[in-house]
Amino acid sequence: MMAPLLKYGAFGAETSLVVAFVLGLGFGFALERAGFGSARKLVSQFYLDDLAVFKVMFTAIVTAMLGVTYLSWMGLLDLSRVYLVPTFLAPQIVGGLLLGIGFVIGGYCPGTALAATATGRFDGLVYGLGLYAGTVAFAEAFPLVKPLYEATPMGQTTIPRYFHLPYGLVVFAVVLMALGGFAGAGWVEKKMAARKDAASRQRTAEA
Amino acid sequence: MTDTRESSGPAPYANPYLAGIGLGLVLLAAYVLVGRGLGASGAVSAGAAWALDLVAPGHAKHLEWLSWRFADGQNPLKEWLVFEGLGVFLGALVSGLLARRAALVVEKGPRVSTRARFAMAFLGGAVMAIGAAFALGCTSGQALTGGALLNLGSWAFMLMVFAGAYAVAAFMRWQWR
Numbered sequence: 001m002m003a004p005l006l007k008y009g010a011f012g013a014e015t016s017l018v019v020a021f022v023l024g025l026g027f028g029f030a031l032e033r034a035g036f037g038s039a040r041k042l043v044s045q046f047y048l049d050d051l052a053v054f055k056v057m058f059t060a061i062v063t064a065m066l067g068v069t070y071l072s073w074m075g076l077l078d079l080s081r082v083y084l085v086p087t088f089l090a091p092q093i094v095g096g097l098l099l100g101i102g103f104v105i106g107g108y109c110p111g112t113a114l115a116a117t118a119t120g121r122f123d124g125l126v127y128g129l130g131l132y133a134g135t136v137a138f139a140e141a142f143p144l145v146k147p148l149y150e151a152t153p154m155g156q157t158t159i160p161r162y163f164h165l166p167y168g169l170v171v172f173a174v175v176l177m178a179l180g181g182f183a184g185a186g187w188v189e190k191k192m193a194a195r196k197d198a199a200s201r202q203r204t205a206e207a
Numbered sequence: 208m209t210d211t212r213e214s215s216g217p218a219p220y221a222n223p224y225l226a227g228i229g230l231g232l233v234l235l236a237a238y239v240l241v242g243r244g245l246g247a248s249g250a251v252s253a254g255a256a257w258a259l260d261l262v263a264p265g266h267a268k269h270l271e272w273l274s275w276r277f278a279d280g281q282n283p284l285k286e287w288l289v290f291e292g293l294g295v296f297l298g299a300l301v302s303g304l305l306a307r308r309a310a311l312v313v314e315k316g317p318r319v320s321t322r323a324r325f326a327m328a329f330l331g332g333a334v335m336a337i338g339a340a341f342a343l344g345c346t347s348g349q350a351l352t353g354g355a356l357l358n359l360g361s362w363a364f365m366l367m368v369f370a371g372a373y374a375v376a377a378f379m380r381w382q383w384r
Contacts, residue, residue, distance in 0.1 A: 004242030016241050017290045024294020026233035027245050027347075031295070032302035034226035039314035039328075041220070043383050046376035052223040057350065059227025060234060064355035067235035083243045085343050085353055087360030092349070095342025096364040098334055100371025104379045106331015107314060109346040110339065111247035111295060113332070118296045119303035120311040123328040130332020131248075135255040137333065138340040142272040149341060158357040170357055182224075 003071065007081040028115055037115040039107025039123060046104055049192045051185040058178045069171050084156040091149050106130060218306040234351060243287070244352025248339035250292035252276070256283040272340070316383040327382055 002008045006016050034056045035041040044050035071077035103109055106127045108116055113131065116124025138145070160167045220226075237244050256276040259267040260283070268277045276283035303309035315324040339345040342364050344353070350368060353361020 003239040005239065006241040017285075017287060019240050020287045020290035021294040023233055023237050023240070023245065024291035024296075025298035025301075026236070026294075027230070027291070028295035028298025028300075029302045030226055030230040030233060030298075032299040032306075032308070033221040033229065034223060035220035037299055037303060037308070040316070040383065043376075043379075046372045047380070047384060052220070055223035056227040056230060057346075057354075059224050060231035060351060061354040063228050063231025064234040064238070064351075065357070067231070068238055068355060071239065077239060079356075081242050082238050082356065084356060084358050085349065085360065087358065087363075088343070089360060089363055091341040092343070092360045092364040093367050095338040095340070096349075096367025097371035097374075098338025099342065099345060099364075100338075100368040100373075101375050102331045102333075102335030102338055103346075103368065104331070104372045104375050105382075106328050106335060107383075108328075108331070109247070109335060110251055111245075111345070111347045114247065114292060114295050115299035115303075116314070118299040119309040122311070122313045123315065123324055126325045127328040127332040128251075130329035130334075131251045131336045132255050132258065132332075133329070134333030134336025135252050135340065136259060138337050139252075139255070139259075139267070139270045139272045142270065145341070146271075154359065157359045159359050159362060160357060162359050167357075174357070 003077040004081050007078070027111070028118065031112060031115040032119060036112045037119040037121065037124070039116065039121070042109075042112060043104060043107055048188055049196070051189055054185055055182060058181060062175055062178045065171060065174060069168070084158070086156050087154040088150070088152055089154060090151040094148065215307055217308045217310075230351075231355070234355060237352075238356075241287075244348065244356070245291065246288045246344060246348035246352065247292065247295070248336065248345040248348060250286065250288040251336065252340070253283045253286040253289050316381070318384075319382045324382065327379075 001010060005011065011019070031037065035052060036056070041050065042053060045053035068077060068079065068082070072079040099109070108124055108127050110131055113124045113127045117128055142149070154162075159165070160170045234245055252273070253276060256267050256273040259273070260277070267273045276286070300309065313321050313324055315321065335345070342349055346368065349361045350365040354365055
């Protein structure tokens with residue numbers, strides 16, 4: 001049997017909704033385990049004292065990327081049937097910036113806000129209402145923003161395809177980058193902890 | 208759930224690398240089973256289309272960006288990401304209860320009022336939704352899903368998320384520290 005199973009007819013569209021729910025269970029469980037139901041934990045990434053967001057995200061990316069790579073090399077997964085969101089570089093750059101800004105202002109992203117609301121965080125719920133407001137605002141203003149929304153279409157493409165690099169080489173580079181990043185993250189956290197320590201000791205000395 | 212006895216305080220969070228491997232395996236399972244990744248903002252758009260249609264019947268069907276969600280008389284809530292989102296809610300709740308972390312609280316820094324925190328949460332959510340609409344996805348649908356597939360736009364997007372967040376972090380310090 002070839003994967004993706006849905007695309008190769010192992011089950012139908014209705015069953016895929018059940019699969020969606022089960023995958024969501026795992027997604028939500030992993031997010032909450034990591035501490036991503038807490039805005040304070042999430043934004044610590046941007047004040048550099050706890051880089052769990054980076055660590056979890058890149059561990060997940062590397063895990064899934066290696067899985068996809070090996071499965072497709074073994075001929076078990078048809079990567080051409082895994083959906084790629086098309087690249088529109090300009091709106092994705094603008095959208096990414098807005099997302100990052102919204103993350104620090106609001107404390108969550110859409111998925112983590114759901115995990116936060118589920119575990120009783122009122123600010124996660126209010127953030128969710130903001131998401132709905134922003135979505136409706138975007139839909140209403142769509143004619144105005146359409147030129148940017150549709151700018152720089154580049155189709156479904158990947159880094160190896162676009163830069164004419166071997167797929168395996170890019171995978172290898174991402175793994176090395178992630179490992180370097182994890183080492184760097186540990187170093188930054190240690191530095192920040194030492195600084196906080198020194199500051200609190202100074203405060204005690206002054207008192 | 209609001210138990211404050213020390214013996215039954217909230218459990219520590221999972222090791223980030225272990226949680227990341229778990230998350231990555233769920234993502235991999237999504238590729239293998241259904242040929243797509245995870246997501247969250249798409250469920251919000253579906254929910255918004257449905258809610259808007261409830262408040263102002265017929266209006267959402269005429270909004271270009273949402274109209275496709277009503278194609279062939281379909282209910283916008285019958286959407287893959289909505290079912291995934293229900294799972295996320297329940298999965299997070301189960302994890303939170305097991306770890307005694309589920310509690311009715313407001314996440315904020317020590318210097319900010321609850322009202323101000325709510326205002327910022329609402330604003331941040333609205334900004335994030337507009338960003339996700341432009342980017343065709345959020346941290347889940349773009350950064351995670353596209354990141355692991357080496358999607359060009361996803362990587363550009365991901366770098367900009369971190370850039371945007373670090374650029375404004377200093378201005379938001381009062382809310383968190």
